[in-house]
Amino acid sequence: MLTPVIQEEKTGCGIAASAAIAGLTxxxxxxxxxxxxxxxxxxxxxxxxxxxxCLLTALDKKVADETVPFTGWDAQPDCALLAVKWHLEQGVPFWHWVVFARDGTQAYVLDSKQGLKTHVRTDFGRMHPKWFLAVSST
Incomplete structure (x- = not known):
C-alpha cells in the first residue's frame, strides 16, 4: 500500500501526489x-x-503521455494520477491531483488535502474524476 503524503502548501497537491507514488516525503x-x-x-x-x-519522470516513474477520460473505477490502472474537482477559471482548466492505487483486490485513493480526517479514501461515489494519467515504475 502506498503511504499518503500531505501537501504542505495549499497548491502542493501535484508534489504530494508525486511524493506518494515515489515513496518520498x-x-x-x-x-x-x-x-x-x-x-x-x-x-x-x-x-x-x-x-x-516531469517531476514523476525525475523520480524514476513512467507517466502516460496523454490523459485518458475517466470511465469508471474498475477501468483504472494499478497506479494513476486522477484529476478531481476539475473546473474552469477564466477559460483555463484547474483540478486537484489525487492518486489512485490498487494492491491486489484493494483499491483506494490517496488525497493530500490537509484538512481531511483520512487521506486514504474509498468513498469512490463522492469523487468525480475527469481523467487520469497512468503511472508505473521505469
Missing amino acids: YSQAKKVANQLGIDAADKTLWSSTTSVR
Missing part, C-alpha cells in the same frame, strides 16, 4: 521539483500535466 519531492523549476505556487502544476509528468 513532501519535502524530498519538493526539493526535486524546485531543482526542475517546479514550484507549488505555479498554477501550471494544477492546470497542466507537464510539471507533474
Whole structure:
C-alpha cells in the first residue's frame, strides 16, 4: 500500500501526489521539483500535466503521455494520477491531483488535502474524476 503524503502548501497537491507514488516525503519531492523549476505556487502544476509528468519522470516513474477520460473505477490502472474537482477559471482548466492505487483486490485513493480526517479514501461515489494519467515504475 502506498503511504499518503500531505501537501504542505495549499497548491502542493501535484508534489504530494508525486511524493506518494515515489515513496518520498513532501519535502524530498519538493526539493526535486524546485531543482526542475517546479514550484507549488505555479498554477501550471494544477492546470497542466507537464510539471507533474516531469517531476514523476525525475523520480524514476513512467507517466502516460496523454490523459485518458475517466470511465469508471474498475477501468483504472494499478497506479494513476486522477484529476478531481476539475473546473474552469477564466477559460483555463484547474483540478486537484489525487492518486489512485490498487494492491491486489484493494483499491483506494490517496488525497493530500490537509484538512481531511483520512487521506486514504474509498468513498469512490463522492469523487468525480475527469481523467487520469497512468503511472508505473521505469
